Amino acid sequence: xxxxxxxxxxxxxxxxxxxxxxxxxxxxxxxxxxxxxxxxxxxxxxxxxxxxxxxxxxxxxxxxxxxxxxxxxxxxxxxxxxxxxxxxxxxxxxxxxxxxxxxxxxxxxxxxxxxxxxxxxxxxxxxxxxxxxxxxxxxxxxxxxxxx
Amino acid sequence: xxxxxxxxxxxxxxxxxxxxxxxxxxxxxxxxxxxxxxxxxxxxxxxxxxxxxxxxxxxxxxxxxxxxxxxxxxxxxxxxxxxxxxxxxxxxxxxxxxxxxxxxxxxxxxxxxxxxxxxxxxxxxxxxxxxxxxxxxxxxxxxxxxxxxxxxxxxxxxxxxxxxxxxxxxxxxxxxxxxxxxxxxxxxxxxxxxxxxxxxxxxxxxxxxxxxxxxxxxxxxxxxxxxxxxxxxxxxxxxxxxxxxxxxxxxxxxxxxxxxxxxxxxxxxxxxxxxxxxxxxxxxxxxxxxxxxxxxxxxxxxxxxxxxxxxxxxxxxxxxxxxxxxxxxxxxxxxxxxxxxxxxxxxxxxxxxxxxxxxxxxxxxxxxxxxxxxxxxxxxxxxxxxxxxxxxxxxxxxxxxxxxxxxxxxxxxxxxxxxxxxxxxxxxxxxxxxxxxxxxxxxxxxxxxxxxxxxxxxxxxxxxxxxxxxxxxxxxxxxxxxxxxxxxxxxxxxxxxxxxxxxxxx
Numbered sequence: 223x224x225x226x227x228x229x230x231x232x233x234x235x236x237x238x239x240x241x242x243x244x245x246x247x248x249x250x251x252x253x254x255x256x257x258x259x260x261x262x263x264x265x266x267x268x269x270x271x272x273x274x275x276x277x278x279x280x281x282x283x284x285x286x287x288x289x290x291x292x293x294x295x296x297x298x299x300x301x302x303x304x305x306x307x308x309x310x311x312x313x314x315x316x317x318x319x320x321x322x323x324x325x326x327x328x329x330x331x332x333x334x335x336x337x338x339x340x341x342x343x344x345x346x347x348x349x350x351x352x353x354x355x356x357x358x359x360x361x362x363x364x365x366x367x368x369x370x
Numbered sequence: 371x372x373x374x375x376x377x378x379x380x381x382x383x384x385x386x387x388x389x390x391x392x393x394x395x396x397x398x399x400x401x402x403x404x405x406x407x408x409x410x411x412x413x414x415x416x417x418x419x420x421x422x423x424x425x426x427x428x429x430x431x432x433x434x435x436x437x438x439x440x441x442x443x444x445x446x447x448x449x450x451x452x453x454x455x456x457x458x459x460x461x462x463x464x465x466x467x468x469x470x471x472x473x474x475x476x477x478x479x480x481x482x483x484x485x486x487x488x489x490x491x492x493x494x495x496x497x498x499x500x501x502x503x504x505x506x507x508x509x510x511x512x513x514x515x516x517x518x519x520x521x522x523x524x525x526x527x528x529x530x531x532x533x534x535x536x537x538x539x540x541x542x543x544x545x546x547x548x549x550x551x552x553x554x555x556x557x558x559x560x561x562x563x564x565x566x567x568x569x570x571x572x573x574x575x576x577x578x579x580x581x582x583x584x585x586x587x588x589x590x591x592x593x594x595x596x597x598x599x600x601x602x603x604x605x606x607x608x609x610x611x612x613x614x615x616x617x618x619x620x621x622x623x624x625x626x627x628x629x630x631x632x633x634x635x636x637x638x639x640x641x642x643x644x645x646x647x648x649x650x651x652x653x654x655x656x657x658x659x660x661x662x663x664x665x666x667x668x669x670x671x672x673x674x675x676x677x678x679x680x681x682x683x684x685x686x687x688x689x690x691x692x693x694x695x696x697x698x699x700x701x702x703x704x705x706x707x708x709x710x711x712x713x714x715x716x717x718x719x720x721x722x723x724x725x726x727x728x729x730x731x732x733x734x735x736x737x738x739x740x741x742x743x744x745x746x747x748x749x750x751x752x753x754x755x756x757x758x759x760x761x762x763x764x765x766x767x768x769x770x771x772x773x774x775x776x777x778x779x780x781x782x783x784x785x786x787x788x789x790x791x792x793x794x795x796x797x798x799x800x801x802x803x804x805x806x807x808x809x810x811x812x813x814x815x816x817x818x819x820x821x822x823x824x825x826x827x828x829x830x831x832x833x834x835x836x837x838x839x840x841x842x843x844x845x846x847x848x849x850x851x852x853x854x855x856x857x858x859x860x861x862x863x864x865x866x867x868x869x870x871x872x873x874x875x876x
Contacts, residue, residue, distance in 0.1 A: 225797070228793075228796075228797060229797055232793070232794070232797055236538065236542070243545060243560070246559075246560055247559075247560075250552075250557050250559055251557065252554075252555040252557065259819050259822045259823050259827060260555060260557075261552040261554070261555045261557040261559055263819065263822075264548065264815045264818065264819065265545070265548050265559065265560075268541055268544050268545050268548070269545075271541050272538065272541045272542070272545070275534055275537055275538045275541060276538065278534050279532075279534040279535055279538060282532075282534055286863075287863075287864055288863060288866070292796055292797070294591060294796075295591050295592055296590055296591050296592070296594055297591070299590050299591075299594060300587050300590050300591050300792070303586070303587060303590055303760075303764070304587070304785070304789060307764070307768070307785055308785065310768075311778060311781050311782060311785070314778065315778055324765060324769070327761075327765060328761045328762065328765045331760070331761035331764070332757065332758055332761050335590070335594055335757035335758075335760060335761065336757050336758075337595055337757070347758070350758060350762075351761075354761075354762055354765060354766075358765070358766070358769055362769055362773050366418070366421055366773060368772070368773045368776075369776075370772070
């Protein structure tokens with residue numbers, strides 16, 4: 223995707239966000255009704271500024287003479303990290319085994335990201351993930367008394 | 371209370387010492403790793419501050435900030451890759467000297483200059499804070515609103531690559547700061563009925579998302595399989611007296627420039643390091659030796675980036691206005707403990723303030739000692755491959771978010787902000803501008819609304835009071851500088867595009 227196209231997409235999204243933000247802000251009222259400086263005053267100003275700046279940035283993007291490309295190297299790995307994190311959070315919510323999940327999450331990412339996956343190295347990655355889980359248990363579970 | 375009336379024994383309480391040591395260790399470690407800077411070090415430590423005493427927690431973050439600035443030079447010198455953006459200038463002479471079989475000497479010059487710069491910045495902080503706070507006490511809501519605006523304009527205008535998108539980032543940060551219960555009217559704003567949002571977007575979740583998760587996704591994208599090769603030999607950081615004398619002039623230049631630039635919002639350690647390097651080179655009797663391993667080329671930027679830390683804390687503590695992302699996070703730690711920095715903090719939390727000032731000097735000494743003892747160890751850490759580092763940092767960052775507020779909702783928030791800023795960073799939006807605006811949003815809004823309520827909605831008081839006019843003039847000056855810089859960059863880009871275009875295409 224080109225930098226230009228991505229810019230227009232993001233700026234359109236932000237402008238829509240600004241419009242929705244203003245719409246929500248107009249519904250805000252101060253129960254004590256003190257003059258016009260209520261809870262909507264600041265947000266409406268921000269929403270309008272966002273729309274103006276998005277329009278300005280879009281014009282500047284049109285006027286740009288260079289045409290850089292927007293690249294996402296290793297997009298598969300980035301996607302994997304995001305999906306794995308999301309899955310980890312869902313599993314954390316529904317399964318009652320936080321430390322086991324943490325071990326699986328860390329070990330899974332280490333193995334997936336590693337350039338070589340022979341049995342010896344995989345054992346090393348599993349060992350490292352176990353050490354990390356133990357550190358988390360010691361630091362958060364024992365010292366900080368965090369209940370997961 | 372006089373600055374020397376402080377109970378120094380309280381500084382040496384176990385909790386404070388642990389905070390300083392932990393902050394120094396994590397700062398050195400994270401700073402040394404290429405790609406992860408002082409901001410990430412502070413963000414990772416922030417969740418731990420919940421369970422700590424206010425002084426110990428602030429000292430931990432300040433120590434991490436200080437140590438990460440030196441830590442950044444380790445990879446600059448040994449690998450030729452800046453550990454932090456502020457250590458980029460150190461590469462020129464640091465890596466050149468390291469390649470001449472003297473990596474230990476290069477690191478020793480860096481450590482010594484960093485420590486002196488840090489101490490200088492700390493002394494500036496100690497002696498300038500009271501005069502500045504006295505001036506700040508005469509200011510009211512209109513001035514605090516305008517100072518906040520000045521900080522945001524400076525950060526967006528001077529530090530971003532695309533000025534309009536940096537300002538969009540500022541607006542987005544301010545908008546994010548309005549989510550939650552309005553403190554003046556108690557109205558619930560933009561919460562969509564979600565109870566987890568009633569107290570606003572959780573600071574730690576947003577910070578970890580923007581600075582840790584986005585950074586990790588960026589590392590996965592561009593540097594996952596990168597391995598660093600380095601030599602373990604010659605890492606002793608010993609310096610003789612004559613070698614120390616060699617860097618005296620450059621260290622003084624770096625310390626002075628760093629402290630001054632640190633006070634200015636938006637400039638940061640990177641700008642101070644490059645400016646000091648240029649000044650040291652241009653005033654040197656042998657400027658041709660710079661870039662070839664001249665110790666002065668290491669000392670000037672390293673003294674500067676550490677002196678910047680003390681300077682940057684000055685407006686944060688005396689005015690309550692942070693000038694950078696790192697100081698915005700430290701402001702977050704104050705807020706977590708229910709303390710609002712600003713001129714009145716000298717009356718309400720005197721012991722805490724002086725504890726921070728003297729603790730800062732102690733943290734600098736701790737950095738020097740830890741640097742002497744542990745630099746060879748941190749140099750070895752550089753060999754850790756990114757494919758192991760990434761899962762480790764990601765796991766710790768996520769669990770840190772949970773530990774700070776016990777809400778899984780915050781983890782989703784961190785993930786969403788991380789993904790958003792992974793994309794937005796590529797499109798030249800500014801994460802530091804967003805975070806500074808997010809932290810300042812409640813302060814700015816309250817100052818603005820209180821000022822307008824007092825003046826019955828009239829903006830006159832923003833342009834009729836002496837201090838307001840002075841700050842407005844500063845704002846105009848910074849805006850003019852930002853716009854002229856943007857115009858120059860744009861014309862340079864057009865020129866490059868024209869030169870790259872085929873003949874006759876215009």
